[in-house]
Amino acid sequence: MTDLNVFEDAVARVERIGTAAGVAAEVIDALRQPKAVLTVDLPVRMDDGSTRHFLGYRCRYNDVLGPTKGGIRFHPDVNLEEVQALALWMSIKCAVVGIPFGGAKGGVIVHPKDLSRLELERLSRAYMRALADFVGPMIDIPAPDVYTNARIMGWMVDEYEIITRSKAPAVITGKPIALGGSLGRDEATGRGAFIVIQEFAKRKGLDPTQTRVALQGFGNAGYHVARLLDGAGYPIVAVSDSKGGIYSDTGFNIESLFQHKQDTRKLQGVYYDGANCELVDHQIISNEELLELDVDLLIPAALEGVITPENVDRIKAPIIAEVANGPIAGEVDQRLRERGTIVLPDVLTNAGGVTVSYFEWVQNLQSYSWTLEEVRARLYDILSRAFDDIWTIYQCDGGSIRDAAYTVALRRIAEAIESHGTYAFFSGD
Numbered sequence: 272m273t274d275l276n277v278f279e280d281a282v283a284r285v286e287r288i289g290t291a292a293g294v295a296a297e298v299i300d301a302l303r304q305p306k307a308v309l310t311v312d313l314p315v316r317m318d319d320g321s322t323r324h325f326l327g328y329r330c331r332y333n334d335v336l337g338p339t340k341g342g343i344r345f346h347p348d349v350n351l352e353e354v355q356a357l358a359l360w361m362s363i364k365c366a367v368v369g370i371p372f373g374g375a376k377g378g379v380i381v382h383p384k385d386l387s388r389l390e391l392e393r394l395s396r397a398y399m400r401a402l403a404d405f406v407g408p409m410i411d412i413p414a415p416d417v418y419t420n421a422r423i424m425g426w427m428v429d430e431y432e433i434i435t436r437s438k439a440p441a442v443i444t445g446k447p448i449a450l451g452g453s454l455g456r457d458e459a460t461g462r463g464a465f466i467v468i469q470e471f472a473k474r475k476g477l478d479p480t481q482t483r484v485a486l487q488g489f490g491n492a493g494y495h496v497a498r499l500l501d502g503a504g505y506p507i508v509a510v511s512d513s514k515g516g517i518y519s520d521t522g523f524n525i526e527s528l529f530q531h532k533q534d535t536r537k538l539q540g541v542y543y544d545g546a547n548c549e550l551v552d553h554q555i556i557s558n559e560e561l562l563e564l565d566v567d568l569l570i571p572a573a574l575e576g577v578i579t580p581e582n583v584d585r586i587k588a589p590i591i592a593e594v595a596n597g598p599i600a601g602e603v604d605q606r607l608r609e610r611g612t613i614v615l616p617d618v619l620t621n622a623g624g625v626t627v628s629y630f631e632w633v634q635n636l637q638s639y640s641w642t643l644e645e646v647r648a649r650l651y652d653i654l655s656r657a658f659d660d661i662w663t664i665y666q667c668d669g670g671s672i673r674d675a676a677y678t679v680a681l682r683r684i685a686e687a688i689e690s691h692g693t694y695a696f697f698s699g700d
């Protein structure tokens with residue numbers, strides 16, 4: 272990115288789209304800064320007896336629509352600006368799909384792969400201990416994000432319940448099923464993205480078999496969206512993870528690729544396994560090369576800021592589906608629109624995860640669990656309705672699909688601010 276940091280870039284996007292959509296200046300003002308931010312030092316006993324200090328954050332961005340909601344990221348590049356940007360995007364995302372949550376995000380600066388399992392558990396528990404007064408089933412509800420998973424959520428909910436001497440499964444989502452997790456939560460982000468891509472394909476008359484896909488990021492979301500697209504006939508011609516990528520003109524069998532990744536722990540392991548006859552011929556490519564491939568649909572499903580002013584003019588795919596949060600820097604939105612590149616924006620495309628988190632929270636509050644079929648059907652209802660709302664504005668206003676999604680969200684937030692009444696006016700909050 273040029274001179275803007277990721278948070279300033281995220282706020283600038285809200286200002287730009289909100290102003291163009293006629294959203295009241297007071298609403299945009301309310302979204303310029305987070306409601307509350309907690310920075311914590313986490314001393315953790317390592318297996319060798321020493322103590323290491325980790326830095327963690329939690330940001331509750333905006334809560335006019337409900338308790339704040341958003342994941343916890345364990346990654347060496349976590350920083351406060353990034354956490355705030357991600358929390359702002361969560362506020363927009365929850366409003367886009369019309370679920371009763373505000374936005375939040377948390378993170379710890381750590382490379383989880385450097386820790387033993389017990390060190391990781393101690394760190395997860397330390398993080399929840401530091402956060403216990405900041406979160407709660409009706410206040411702020413964390414969930415998994417990059418490099419965190421159901422097991423980590425299980426340790427955290429356990430720690431919270433020890434501290435509060437109560438059972439409180441609704442304090443966190445993305446838990447193991449045995450602790451009140453929801454069926455279908457693990458695949459939800461990928462399934463949501465699949466639904467959004469299919470809704471778009473339906474309206475544009477795209478033929479899946481002629482729509483060649485490149486996928487950057489083969490984590491939970493990337494794997495599930497690729498699996499579902501593969502099943503629907505889309506050729507997945509390129510896949511990458513943090514170690515690099517592979518390309519095949521005829522497309523990959525995603526299930527067998529996933530098995531290899533599980534077995535070898537990295538995608539490039541497939542290159543060295545000559546014994547695997549299920550794999551088609553493939554070429555080794557870098558992550559940068561993957562983004563610039565001449566494909567029909569590009570899916571960035573890893574981290575933010577991968578399409579920037581530096582590489583935007585080399586991106587050839589006419590459609591980009593943002594499965595990661597913030598893969599396209601805000602300052603290149605305009606450039607993509609000018610050249611006619613369609614972007615299915617993150618705040619819609621990856622909203623399946625938080626939508627099923629919402630279902631998990633509802634099930635926990637009701638102490639009643641739904642079947643996988645119910646979860647999938649309700650996910651489809653919510654996302655297809657959100658797609659319709661956005662598409663209607665997109666067709667009328669002629670901006671980008673992102674502009675339309677932000678317009679839906681900002682109008683909902685504006686209506687809630689208005690409905691809250693005048694308390695904030697008198698108190699100056």
Ligand code: GLU
Nearest residue numbers: 341342414416624625628
């Ligand atoms: N981390 C996911 C996201 O960015 C899910 C958040 C949640 O389920 O609360 O949308």
